[in-house]
Amino acid sequence: MTTVLVIGGAAPKESGFVRDICERAMDQFLARNVTVILTDTKENLAAAPELVARAADSHELDFADAAACVNWATTFARHTPVHAVVGFREYAAVSVAEVAAALGLPGNPPEAVRRVRTKDECREFLRQHGVRQPELALCATEREAVDFLAAHGPEVVVKPRRGSSSEGVRRVSDPTAMAAAFGEALDAEGLVLVEEFVHGAEFSVEGLFEAGAPHVLTVTQKHLAPGGFVEIGHVMPAPLPGAVEAEVRATVIRALDILGLGRGHFHVECWVTDSGVVLGEVHARQPGDWLHSMLEWIHPGLELYGRWLDDLLGVPAATALPQRPARGAAARFLAPPSGVVRAVHGWAELSAHPSLLAASCALSPGSAVRPVSSNLDRHGAVVVGTGDAATAESLAAQLLTGLRIDVTA
Template identity: 55%
Template sequence: MTTTLIIGGAAGAATGYVHDICARALAQLRARGSRIVLTDVAENLAAAPELTERADDVAELDFTDPEACVAWATAYAERHRIDAVMAFREYAVVAAAEVAAALGLPGNPPEAVRTVRLKDVCRERLRDLGFCQPELRLCRSAQDAADFHREVGGTVIVKPRSGSSSEGVQQVEEPRQMTAAFAASCDAAGVALVETFVGGPEFSVEGLIAGGRPRVLAVTAKQVLPVSFVECGHTMPAPIGPEATEAITAEVVGALAALGLRHGPFHVECWLTGEGVVLGELHVRQGGDWIHAMTEWVNPGLELYGSWYDDLLGRPVLLPEAPSRGAAARFVTLPSGTVSAVTGWSDIASHPDIHTADLAATPGTTLHPTTSNLERHGVFVIGTPTPSDAGPLADKLLAGLEVRVVPTEE
C-alpha cells in the first residue's frame, strides 16, 4: 500500500469549493488504495471532521512554513513510508515542493515553484524566455509606483506580489490615485507590483502535467468586474474558435515546459490580444471557483487528483483530448446595502442542470462592497451535455434572479 502526504488538505464545508477539492482528492486517493496523511493548521482540521476521519494519520502543520513542513515530513518519513506529496492550496505549493525534494520524491522543482509564486519574478522569467509580458515594476512606495505610472502612461494595475483571489487588485488611471491603490495592494514587506494594463478577452487554462508533459484539459472564458477584476463568471470550454484555442494552448504549454514544471495540475490566466496571447498569472494548482469540478464534468471519466497521484507514482495516465460537455459558473455580486427581497433563486437552485448553488444574500442581510473573489454574494454552477449550451443557460438563469437592495445611508 502506498502513502500520500497532503500538505494543507482540510477545509470546512462552509468554504464551498475548497472543501469540495479536498473531499474529491481524498476520495480519489482512497479509491486507488492509498494511505492518507492529512496535515493542516488546527483551525482547518477542526472545521472538517468529515475529512479528517477519511485519513489514516492527521497532524497539525502550518502549510505556509516550508521549513517546518520539511522538518515534520522528514521525521515522519523515518518511521513511515511516504510515496507521494500533494498540496491543493496556493499558499501550500512551495512547502509541498520542498518536502518532495527533501524526501527524494517526484514533484515540481522548488525553485520553479518559488518563481511562479512571485508574480514579478515569474513575469520577468517568462519575458527572458521570449514570452510576451506587460511592463512592470516592483515598487516600494506609492511615489515609486506613481513614477512608474508616469513613465509608461495609460492604465496600470496595482496588485500584491504573491496574492490570490483578486485580493488587493486595483486599476489606476491617474498617478494621483496611486497613494490609495498602493496602500490597498502592498504586502507585509511594503511592496506592491505595478504593471501595464492588458486589454482583450481573458481566459484561464486548466490542465495536468503528466509524464513530464503539460496537457490542457480545458480553456475557460472568464468574466470579470471592471476596476476590481473580481471574477464573476466562467464558461468551459471557452466559446472561441479552434485557432484561438490552439494558440492559447500552445503558449501555455510552452511556458510551463520552459519554466521546468514537471508534475501536477495547473491553472494559467491569459489574454487574447491583437498581438497574440499574453500570459497572466501561473499557478501550480487547480483553479478555484469550482473550476476543478467543471474540468472533471466537461471531461467525462476524468479524475484530476487520481490522475495526478498516478503520475507521481510513475503509472501511465490517460487524459481526454478535448471537452465533450459544457459547464459554467456565475457569481452574484451586489451593491452595498440591506437585502429587502430575493426572487428567482429557487428556479436556479432547482434547475436539473445545476451542480451547486449557494446564495449568501437573504432578506435582512447586510451587504458590503465586493473587492475580491472572497466577498461575492452567491454562486451557481451548471453542467450541460452539449459544450455550447452551458454559457447561454447560465446567463439566462442569472438574468432571472432579482435581489432588491436598500442602499446604505451615508
C-alpha cells in the same frame, strides 16, 4: 500500504469550492486504496470532521509555512514511509514542493514553484526567454508607482507580488488614486508590483502534467466585473477560433517548459490581444472558482486528483488524457449591490435545477452586502453543466436572472 501526505487538505463546508476540492480528492485517493495522512491548520481540521474521519491520521500543520512543513514531514517519514505529497491551495504550493524534495519524492522543483509564486520574478524570467509579458516595475515608493503610470499609462495594474483571488489588485489611471492602491498591495518587504494594463479578452488554460509533459484540458473564457478584476463568470470551453486557441495553448505549454514545472495541475492566465497572446499569471495548482468541477464534467470519467496521484506514484494510465471537451459548463457568481438584504427570492427553484453542478448563496434577510473588491467578496455561485458551452452559458445567466436579491442601501 501506499501513503499519500496531503498538505492543507481540509476546509469548512462554508468554503464552497475549496471544500469540494478536498472531498473529491479524498474520494479519488481512497478509491485507490491508499493511506491518506491529512494535515492542515487546527481551525480547518476542526471545521472538517468528516474529512478527518476518512483519513488514516491527521495532524495540525500550517500549510503556508514551508520550513515547518519540511521539519514535520521529515520527522513523520522516519516512522511512516510516505510515497507521494500533494496539496491544493495556492499558499501550500511551495510547502508541497519543498516536502517532496526533502523526502526524495516526485514533485515540482521548489525553486520553480517559488519563482511562479513571486509574480515579478516569474514575469521577468519568462520575458528573458522570449515570452511576451506586460511591462512591470517593482516599486518601493508611491512616487515610483506614479512614475510608472506616467510612462506606461493611461492606466496600470497595482497588485501584491504573491497574492491570490484578486485581493489587493487595483486598476489605476489617476495619480491621486495611487496612494490607496499602493497601500493595499504593499507586502511585508515594503514592495508593490505595478504592471502595464493589457487590453484584450481574458482567458485561462487548465491542465495536468503527466509523465513530465503538460496536457491542456481546456481553455476557459473569463467574465470580469466592469472596471475591475473580480471574476463574475466562466465558460468552458472558451469559444475561440481554432488558430487562436492553438496559439494560446502553444504559448502556455512553452511557458511551462521554460519554468521547469512538470507535476500536478496548472492554471495559467492570458490575454488575447489584437497583436497576439500575452501571458498572464502562472499557477502550479488546479484552478479555483469551481473550475475543477467543470473540468470533470466536460471530460466524463476524468479524475483530476486520482490521475495526479497515479502520475506521482508511477502508476501507468489505463487511458490517454482527453484531447477535446465532450460537453460544456459555465459559472456565474453572485455580486449584488451593497447594502442590507431584505429578501431572497427564487433560490429554491434555482437550486433544484437538474443541470446544476454546484450552487451556493451566502445571503439571507439581514445579511450585509459589501462592495465586491476581490473574488473572496462574492456571495455565492451558480455552476451548470450541459451538452455544450453555449447552452451552459445561457442557462447559467438565465438561472441567475431568476434569482432576485432585494437590498436596502
